[in-house]
Amino acid sequence: MRAKTVLPAVAMTAVSMVLTLAVVMMWLGSAVPWLVALVVGLGIDGGWLATLAYERRLAAQGDHNRVVTAIGWSFGLLASGVLVSHAVTVEDSAGAWLAVAWLPIAAKALWLVHGLWERTALTTHALDAIQGIQQEARDEAAVARARLRAEAATEETRLTAVTAAGARVARVQAKTAHTLSGAWATLEAARKGEGTGKALTSVTAPVTPGVTARWELPVWGPSEQVPALDAAAPTLTDAALDQLVDAIRTSEDPALSYRDMATRFRASGHSASEVRLRAAWKRVA
Known part of the structure; x- marks a missing residue:
């Protein structure tokens, strides 16, 4: 790869030097001795x-x-400049000399390009490593895209199924509600009909004379009130609490500790705050 950038620069430099020397010899050879012209060109x-x-x-x-x-x-x-000046002064082949006048500048530019290439050149191992990293990144990106697309497709399928199921449930509920409303309307019409009261009266008159029969629609759901919770147990007075604490404490020999007493106190169904219970313990202990 190095030869691809350095060989054109070397070749163009050599051509430019030959052209420059030749032009100086031809241009100054008629005005000064050829040795002086040679020195100028070589300089x-x-x-x-x-x-x-x-x-x-x-x-x-x-x-x-x-x-x-x-x-x-x-x-x-x-x-x-020497090549351009020579092209301007000669009578023949001026275009040809102007066509090659850019070669020195081009040679300098090629050396600049070659220098830039050298500053950015990498070894084969580094290039392989970079290519491997880039390929790995492309692979990971492709896998991530495929995973996202698959998850999106799965979610779309799930949402479609859920939507369809919800639509079916809604249709069934609407149909059931329509059927129930129709049946309820039929019952209501029968209850309010003129013949309903007469029919009920003819049936119930022998049993309950003088009472107008009435048919009420059934009430769906519980109609009885739920009994209220029992009232909380009364709070023990300080004297009763002291007596109870002392009885539990001295129920065994030796007397129970505060922790054991408190455990048995609460296990027996009594209740008192920790502050009152500890105060009662201090009073009787």
């Missing part, structure tokens, strides 16, 4: 290579220097 390329090498060393150390980066971009812009 531009050498400065670019020097700053690039220093940037690469800093990147390998995990460091960065803005001054060095600015100088490197300056050499790249200078090389592109």
Whole structure:
């Protein structure tokens, strides 16, 4: 993977250096001695290579220097400027020279991309671990979605069944209520009918003469009053409580303790507050 990013940068850098040197030789060769033009071209390329090498060393150390980066971009812009100037001044093939004038800037940009890749590159083991974590997260999410959908479907089925059962019960209750209301209306009509009183009178007249018979509809449910609860037992006076406590305490030899006395006192059906019972114990003990 490293070669995929570094080889294009190296190739474009080499092409840019060759073009820059060639343009400087052709452009300045007619004005100055060719040796001077060669020195100028090599100076531009050498400065670019020097700053690039220093940037690469800093990147390998995990460091960065803005001054060095600015100088490197300056050499790249200078090389592109040389190519553009040559393309403008020549009479033939100006378009071709302009077409390759961007190569120094592109080479610098490729080195920047390669540096970014190096700072974010991961080993195969780390990539496998990340992929495993992502796959596990996707699996858990899929299982959770399936569980939620299944629970939702189950709840929907349950609610549908409950609703249907409730509707059936409501229909049965409504039908029963309608039937009962009809029967009750029939009984009420029979009770209030003109022939009902005469029929009852003809039946009951020999038994209870002079009494108008009346037919009342039955009353559903209990009609007798529920007897009230018995009144609470009367509260013992202090004297009676003292006598009772003393009798229980001295019922055995040796005398009972307060705890045993209180237990027997309540077991025999008597009641008194803890404060009164303890006060009575102190008075008789």
